[in-house]
Amino acid sequence: MGREVTAGRRNGGLLVVGDVVTDVVARHRGPLAGGTDTAAEIQRLPGGAGANVACWAAHTGCADVRLLGRVGTDTAAWHERELVAAGVRPHLVVDSEAATGTVICLVDTGAAAERTFLTDSGASLRLEPADWSDVLLDGVGRLHLSGYLLFSESSRALAEVALAAARARGVPVSLDPASAGFLAELGVDRFLAFAQGVDVLLPSRDEACLLTGLADPADAAAKLSRLVPSVVAKAGADGALVARSGAVGARVSAMSVAPRDTTGAGDAFTGAFLAALVSGASPEEAAARGCQAGAEAVRRVGGRPPGRPGDEGSNWG
Secondary structure: EEEEEOOOOOOOOEEEEEEEEEEEEEEOOOOOOOOOOOEEEEEEEEOHHHHHHHHHHHHOOOOOEEEEEEEOOOOOHHHHHHHHHOOOOEEEEOOOOOOEEEEEEEOOOOOOEEEEEEEEHHHHHOOHHHHHHHHHOEEEEEEEEHHHHHHHHHHHHHHHHHHHHHHOOOEEEEEEEHHHHHHHHHHHHHHHHOOOOOOEEEEEEHHHHHHHOOOOHHHHHHHHOOOOOEEEEEOHHOOOEEEEOOOOEEEEOOOOOOOOOOOOOOHHHHHHHHHHOOOOOOOHHHHHHHHHHHHHHHHOOOOOOOHHHHHOOOOOO
16 A cells, blocks of 8 residues: 555644744844844744644644643743643643744845854754653644754754654655755765655755756755655745656746745745645645645744744743
8 A cells, every 4th residue: 555645634634843942032133244243133933844844734724733842941830831822732841952943044034035044053953852752743634854964964854753653553745855055064964864764755946956966956856756645835926836657747836925024935835735634635735725824824924933922022941
């Protein structure tokens, strides 16, 4: 029997395993001035690719979203409050030796709202197999793994355990490569060897091209879909491509919006896409909802959806 590439267990829960970090978003206009000051608007916000995906899945209609992540004692209570307020059931492992990961997001406030990340993964990549329990899969219809898990030995081992547990229960698994820069460090072959066990791969355009060595995103998505049953390549303002069995079957258009901050746009797409799959949508329908969420995300500062206490000025820490 082939692997599931559509809805999985309809109306089951979604379990996300991934990173929970603190984002320091610095919005500046024009190039950074080396060796001196650059004026910027700076905010400290909850983030992390895994946590963002979970929050957007809850925001776009998934009633049962769970998140397994690892944080430091410094901000554990704050991150838990923010996740609960977003409708996510957090399962946070508190690390007494490492601080919560921090990402400095440098966002150019020009027309493209392009961003550059400086990443200190901290506790997030110290997840380990001992942090896993098969009970986390009870009632779950889909498992999603953040690609950041693959960038340390301990969290990669956890991802392998989680993937095997899901496979044993017949729970479909999705994977987001997470970072072209980290992918290059990890090695394409090592990533693809792991990806062969998943049902849905959700790369960005750049990640898809890096993973295949092809310059055209459509060709890249098609090639990846010979390895993974369903590939959804996110292309920002150009929408998304849905590929299966070695061919692109759908091109989904993005909404035209003026971006403020593109941080977390791909996470928003992934969260909404997975929420739609859990509800019974096809990959093509789910990709359209993902594009809608991505458009909503870029109109906001930070990687999370609206409605969090932080939007009204909640205290940090």
